[in-house]
Amino acid sequence: MAQQAITExxxxxxxxxxxxxxGLSNRKLLMWAFxxxxxxxxxxxxxxxxxxxxxxLVGPYPENVLDIPITTISTFVLLMSSLAMVLALHxxxxxxxxxxxxxxxxxxxxxxxxxxxxxxxxxxxxxxxLTPRTNLFGTTFFILxxxxxxxxxxxxxxxxxxxxxxxxxxxxxxxxxxxxxxGLYWHFVDIVWIVIFTVVYLVTANDxxxxxxxxxxxxx
Amino acid sequence: MPEDNQxxxxxxxxxxxxxxxxxxxxxxxxxxxxGPIGDPWFKQAWxxxxxxxxxxxxxxxYLFIAVILSIFTFLEWRLFSxxxxxxxxxxxxMLAMSAVKFTMVVAFFMHLRFERKYYSFIxxxxxxxxxxxxxxxxxxxxxxxxx
Amino acid sequence: xxxxTMSIPRIFDRPKSTSGIxxxxxxxxxxxxxxxxxxxxxxxxxxxxxxxxxxxxQLARADSDLISPETFNQLFTMHGTxxxxxxxxxxxxxxxxxxxxxxxGARDVAFxxxxxxxxxxxxxxxxxxxxxxxxGDSPNGGWFGYAPNSGITFNSGSGMTFWAIGLSILGxxxxxxxxxxxxxxxxxxxPGMTLFKMPVFTWMTLITSVLLVxxxxxxxxxxxxxxxxxxxxxxxxxxINGGDPVLWQHMFWLFGHPEVYILILPAMGIVSEVLPTFSxxxxxxxxxxxxxxxxIAFLGWFVWxxxxxxxxxxxxxxxxxxxxxxxxxxxxxxxxxxxxxxxVRGSIKINTPMxxxxxxxxMFTIGGLSGVMHAAAPSDAQxxxxxxxxxxxxxxxxxxxxxxxxxxxxxxxxxxxxxMLNDKQGLVVWFLMLLGFNLQFAPMHWLGLDGxxxxxxxxSSEQGWEGLNALASTGGLILAIGILTFLFxxxxxxxxxxxxxxxxxxxxxxxxxxxxxxxxYNFEQIPEVEYRDDFWYQKYPELLEHExxxxxxxxxxxxxxxxxHDEHGGHGIxxxxxxxxxxxxxxxxxxxxxxxxAGYWVIxxxxxxxxxxxxxxxxxxxxxxxxxxxH
Ligand code: HEM
Ligand SMILES: [Cu+2]
Numbered sequence: 001m002a003q004q005a006i007t008e009x010x011x012x013x014x015x016x017x018x019x020x021x022x023g024l025s026n027r028k029l030l031m032w033a034f035x036x037x038x039x040x041x042x043x044x045x046x047x048x049x050x051x052x053x054x055x056x057l058v059g060p061y062p063e064n065v066l067d068i069p070i071t072t073i074s075t076f077v078l079l080m081s082s083l084a085m086v087l088a089l090h091x092x093x094x095x096x097x098x099x100x101x102x103x104x105x106x107x108x109x110x111x112x113x114x115x116x117x118x119x120x121x122x123x124x125x126x127x128x129x130l131t132p133r134t135n136l137f138g139t140t141f142f143i144l145x146x147x148x149x150x151x152x153x154x155x156x157x158x159x160x161x162x163x164x165x166x167x168x169x170x171x172x173x174x175x176x177x178x179x180x181x182x183g184l185y186w187h188f189v190d191i192v193w194i195v196i197f198t199v200v201y202l203v204t205a206n207d208x209x210x211x212x213x214x215x216x217x218x219x220x
Numbered sequence: 221m222p223e224d225n226q227x228x229x230x231x232x233x234x235x236x237x238x239x240x241x242x243x244x245x246x247x248x249x250x251x252x253x254x255g256p257i258g259d260p261w262f263k264q265a266w267x268x269x270x271x272x273x274x275x276x277x278x279x280x281x282y283l284f285i286a287v288i289l290s291i292f293t294f295l296e297w298r299l300f301s302x303x304x305x306x307x308x309x310x311x312x313x314m315l316a317m318s319a320v321k322f323t324m325v326v327a328f329f330m331h332l333r334f335e336r337k338y339y340s341f342i343x344x345x346x347x348x349x350x351x352x353x354x355x356x357x358x359x360x361x362x363x364x365x366x367x
Numbered sequence: 368x369x370x371x372t373m374s375i376p377r378i379f380d381r382p383k384s385t386s387g388i389x390x391x392x393x394x395x396x397x398x399x400x401x402x403x404x405x406x407x408x409x410x411x412x413x414x415x416x417x418x419x420x421x422x423x424x425q426l427a428r429a430d431s432d433l434i435s436p437e438t439f440n441q442l443f444t445m446h447g448t449x450x451x452x453x454x455x456x457x458x459x460x461x462x463x464x465x466x467x468x469x470x471x472g473a474r475d476v477a478f479x480x481x482x483x484x485x486x487x488x489x490x491x492x493x494x495x496x497x498x499x500x501x502x503g504d505s506p507n508g509g510w511f512g513y514a515p516n517s518g519i520t521f522n523s524g525s526g527m528t529f530w531a532i533g534l535s536i537l538g539x540x541x542x543x544x545x546x547x548x549x550x551x552x553x554x555x556x557x558p559g560m561t562l563f564k565m566p567v568f569t570w571m572t573l574i575t576s577v578l579l580v581x582x583x584x585x586x587x588x589x590x591x592x593x594x595x596x597x598x599x600x601x602x603x604x605x606x607i608n609g610g611d612p613v614l615w616q617h618m619f620w621l622f623g624h625p626e627v628y629i630l631i632l633p634a635m636g637i638v639s640e641v642l643p644t645f646s647x648x649x650x651x652x653x654x655x656x657x658x659x660x661x662x663i664a665f666l667g668w669f670v671w672x673x674x675x676x677x678x679x680x681x682x683x684x685x686x687x688x689x690x691x692x693x694x695x696x697x698x699x700x701x702x703x704x705x706x707x708x709x710x711v712r713g714s715i716k717i718n719t720p721m722x723x724x725x726x727x728x729x730m731f732t733i734g735g736l737s738g739v740m741h742a743a744a745p746s747d748a749q750x751x752x753x754x755x756x757x758x759x760x761x762x763x764x765x766x767x768x769x770x771x772x773x774x775x776x777x778x779x780x781x782x783x784x785x786x787m788l789n790d791k792q793g794l795v796v797w798f799l800m801l802l803g804f805n806l807q808f809a810p811m812h813w814l815g816l817d818g819x820x821x822x823x824x825x826x827s828s829e830q831g832w833e834g835l836n837a838l839a840s841t842g843g844l845i846l847a848i849g850i851l852t853f854l855f856x857x858x859x860x861x862x863x864x865x866x867x868x869x870x871x872x873x874x875x876x877x878x879x880x881x882x883x884x885x886x887x888y889n890f891e892q893i894p895e896v897e898y899r900d901d902f903w904y905q906k907y908p909e910l911l912e913h914e915x916x917x918x919x920x921x922x923x924x925x926x927x928x929x930x931x932h933d934e935h936g937g938h939g940i941x942x943x944x945x946x947x948x949x950x951x952x953x954x955x956x957x958x959x960x961x962x963x964x965a966g967y968w969v970i971x972x973x974x975x976x977x978x979x980x981x982x983x984x985x986x987x988x989x990x991x992x993x994x995x996x997x998h
Contacts, residue, residue, distance in 0.1 A: 018554075020553075020554035020555065021553065021554050021555060021556040021558075021560070022553050022554055024553070024554060026477045026478070026550050026554050029549075029550050029553060029554060030477070030478065030546055030547075030550050033546050033549050033550065033580060034542075034546055034580075036580060036581065037542055037545075037546070037580045037581060037583075037584050038584070040581050040582070040584040040585055041584035041587065041588060043584075044584060044585050044587075044588035044589070044618070045588055048588070048592070048603070048614070048618075051611070051614055052609075052611070052614075055609050055611075056609065057608055057609045058608075132595070132599065132600075132601045132602075133599070133600045133601060133602065135602065135608060135609070136602050136603075136608065136609050136610065138602075139595075139601040139602040139603055140603070142601075143591070143592070143595060143601065143603075147591075161982070161985070
């Protein structure tokens, strides 16, 4: 029977050919197609941010609040979580239970650290007078990075479920595809951040008051 | 190794992975790891980057990518406070570095480099469409500012 | 094999019944989900139709005060939203669900539970949009929701918020469905069915799914933006703080134009199946039809600003978009010519599905022509926001999409139910609908060119528009009678069943090789495909002009005794078990999102329900282990 693809549940992860018309795994194809969709999702948010660049009518402006050194660190943390992710997949595939679990946990932990960075960043900004309601910069910044943070949060929860599964015996080397797919999602969230870090932070962090708008005075 | 040939090959397909690259260790599924003295780390890293047809790579290969990502991130941070290139020059360099990091993660951490071309096509098409459409949008909106 | 299984507490046992309400709530069968989509969409069609009739009643006479201006705004907003998102899209989804697995020779879609999730999200999202009829303020900002008119400053009721929330839920449903069909079509084709042996309807579904997956996120973001503006006071489209109304227009039409192809491509797929069957000829220019479908889908991304010609984008941008818009008429024209060439020299059989398909070609061509007229930016400056545009998009959407959908209903009804729809009555339905449709929308061309603006609740008798408007309203009435006749047709045919058999039309594609209605598992044996229109050549091997003289095995060997087997019978056919987690997750999402309007505790309730649904789902195996079966 050629078509048993409905339940490719115990499919071999390492075996790159599946019993489907294309030889690709259903679930992996689903994940990549979903990521294509998410490209458009974040693309729209990033485009909005750029369209509204330098169009806030009042401060704070990016130069008043954005903190490049701190964000560099949180970016580094997220990048390293991606490294942890590939290592986790590597060991789970090899059947090395201990290291596999360790790196899954490490990925989730680093993700969590990133989220904490973001929470701290958000509350600092609010203290400095920037909320989503203050101006266009606040609106576009918070909603874009907030949705990214939501993606990270979902990823952390997903990883924790997989970690639980690795103890319960539902995540094994023969169905490491489960982890691989979570990994694709996780790395995607990472590359979105690579773009956000460049576009929102590095490129626009020096933006001050646009022509015609009043400069921002701290505590003013 | 004939260098010019390599660069030429980088741009062509082998019908399998992304690029037609030299296939070292064609017979072995897992490249041998001989340790830091017998086999320099950068050789292993190079093997990892260029070895087509394997769906997973050595830990060293991943570490190599992670080191590159970190170095680039560090450079971006340093570059942020350097004014020598002017605003647009600086931005161009940063965008380029970001593109390199992006490609690294997609190609190696997300394994696209080693996968069937379907996946690359799906993701690449969405990226191309997104970039095209949103650049057009930015262009259209350029003259709509308050300034 | 799975020694350890995880689970979380269940409220109910995994549904197993094959009849009764639970068999529908827990279903993951693509055919049942298709039926659910179809029935729900048809009910919304009646709702949207009533809204349209009220609009026409108000406009039938000059200076009419039947309906207040505010109600009028709500009516045209809800009419447009309903017809686009709750009728044409889910009707297409009904056909996708029913037909794709059958046409590609599969037993179900790739992700049956996700398929159920799509339907339930669609159902709940649609209900949320319509909450306004009970709270008294329905959405009133137009189906395009132009900001800042749709923002909180100028539109303080709850209507547009529910609109944004409901539409985003529908968006999630559409993306999930799109992903599902992409994977299904790529991965689950019967052996031998290469991409270019797929039926054209399958091709158009694939293209539509790609468009859904890529275009819906754009409107999703726009809805999130207008939603946070309304709920939390962000500034995306708040012009007081610099928000840009033009950006909303870009966002909406960036999605909106791909969306019109999402609406029409499935319809094109349907007529591409119906016309060859009743012309008894292969589809003319199959690759041209497929590639122009792809071309339309691609070009459709680069024309959106033709909805914004009067915004003032500047001559360069306007010309560029005028040219790309005219260019898109080329692949569209190629398709039309190929359909006509399919009929040329065919032995044409005239019946209801065929007539609907032919009317599709004619009406869609008229709509396409007026489309090209307003692709010319200078002339569009006269037409923008007039009834001429209303005429255009009704010719493509009613004359196009809906005519094709009715064609599809008459064509595939016997496959779906096992009995035929009475053809004589069908002819009456077709006649009334075509007549009513043209009476209603043709006059709008003249009204529009005479300057009658759209979205006005009344007009003065001095304008001289009364006659044509009265004619249009009469047409609307005839159309309504046509729909009622259709309902009678269904009722009558159900009462006096004429059984259809496997292949009542002597058709070409795989779905006709199996019994009507298809058994739960569709194909007892997965077919092996050798040719495009494989089933046709199995029936008529002599028609093959194939050099190597190879004659395929005759058909019919497999349709003897299906009744003897159930889905777990001796064939080793494994179908996914039922599950109530999809409906649970969907309800959680809908309650949680609706809770944004109701209060935090509702969000919490929805969140818990949704999480429970998703976690339960992910821990639930596709098939419960069968106690007596060895793996
Ligand atoms: C030959 C191909 C087509 C061309 C050249 C075309 C062109 C246009 C243009 C230029 C407009 C803007 C008119 C204005 O607002 O002034 C328009 C509006 C519209 N078109 Fe088309 N169109 C084509 C096909 C279609 C199809 C196939 C559909 C749907 C199935 C469609 C649906 C619509 C809708 C819904 C609107 C009005 C949107 C609104 O303002 O509410 N069009 N079309
Ligand atoms: Cu358009």
